[in-house]
Amino acid sequence: MSRSALKLAGLCLSFPLLVLFVAAVTGVDGHAINLDAVLSGVARSHLLGTDALGRDVLARLSEGLQLSLSVGITVVLFGGSVGIAIGMLAGWVGGWVDALLMRIADIVLSFPGILLAIALAAMLGPGIDNLVMALVAVGWVGFARLSRVQVLSFKSVPFVEAAIANGSGVPYIALRHLLPNIAAPLLVEASFGLAAVIIGEAGLSFLGVGVQPPDASLGTMIREGTRLMLVSPGLVVWPGLILFSLVMAVNLLGDALRDKLDVRMEIK
Numbered sequence: 001m002s003r004s005a006l007k008l009a010g011l012c013l014s015f016p017l018l019v020l021f022v023a024a025v026t027g028v029d030g031h032a033i034n035l036d037a038v039l040s041g042v043a044r045s046h047l048l049g050t051d052a053l054g055r056d057v058l059a060r061l062s063e064g065l066q067l068s069l070s071v072g073i074t075v076v077l078f079g080g081s082v083g084i085a086i087g088m089l090a091g092w093v094g095g096w097v098d099a100l101l102m103r104i105a106d107i108v109l110s111f112p113g114i115l116l117a118i119a120l121a122a123m124l125g126p127g128i129d130n131l132v133m134a135l136v137a138v139g140w141v142g143f144a145r146l147s148r149v150q151v152l153s154f155k156s157v158p159f160v161e162a163a164i165a166n167g168s169g170v171p172y173i174a175l176r177h178l179l180p181n182i183a184a185p186l187l188v189e190a191s192f193g194l195a196a197v198i199i200g201e202a203g204l205s206f207l208g209v210g211v212q213p214p215d216a217s218l219g220t221m222i223r224e225g226t227r228l229m230l231v232s233p234g235l236v237v238w239p240g241l242i243l244f245s246l247v248m249a250v251n252l253l254g255d256a257l258r259d260k261l262d263v264r265m266e267i268k
Helices: 002-026 057-093 095-109 113-124 128-154 158-165 170-206 218-226 234-261 263-267
Strands: none
Touching: 002 057, 002 234, 057 095, 057 128, 057 170, 057 218, 057 234, 095 128, 113 128, 113 170, 128 170, 158 170, 170 218, 170 234, 218 234
């Protein structure tokens, strides 16, 4: 399964990479407005045409793709760090600390993720920084629950008990013994979390509570293109295809990573 998943992931990833490469070679500014070239078709100067303001669609696709990846990686890094720290603390300490932290996680999980992110983004206001904060506030829970379960399973293993008997501090045990042993499932969680964040960013931007013009986002490009679908369907098709290819590639990479790191799959 992992080989076929990797091949399909590479096929899906080839289109976004091609967009980034061609946009870098052409060097067209995605923010440059040209009212004389509004909604122009495919041409040598605009390989995928222009939008309602005469801006190059290919250049804006490249900028939106880079923004989606940067937001996704930032949210996964911050959300993962917060969630792993909370989950490891809950699993190691136990007692009322564990109960309190997990009840907070349950409260966050009781709301649909996208609706909670929309509410937080609307409260914080539009903008990339607030968008990242809203997605982090939703995305830490999966890392917390997974790391807690993993820490609980490793607390009683001999090498951890030996480290405790030797007088090693909790930070040393967490970084030296626990984290390396629970890293595999956390990497898989991060890969699927990245795909979810990319979709979340596009959805929030589409609804107008995420990235704001003139910054390019796949979500804002789809929203702006829906008004002109009958005139220029490419304004919706191209960003939608990029978004689909990117999310599919990340999910397939996550599947391949899970199959590679899951010992139970190897035993079968």
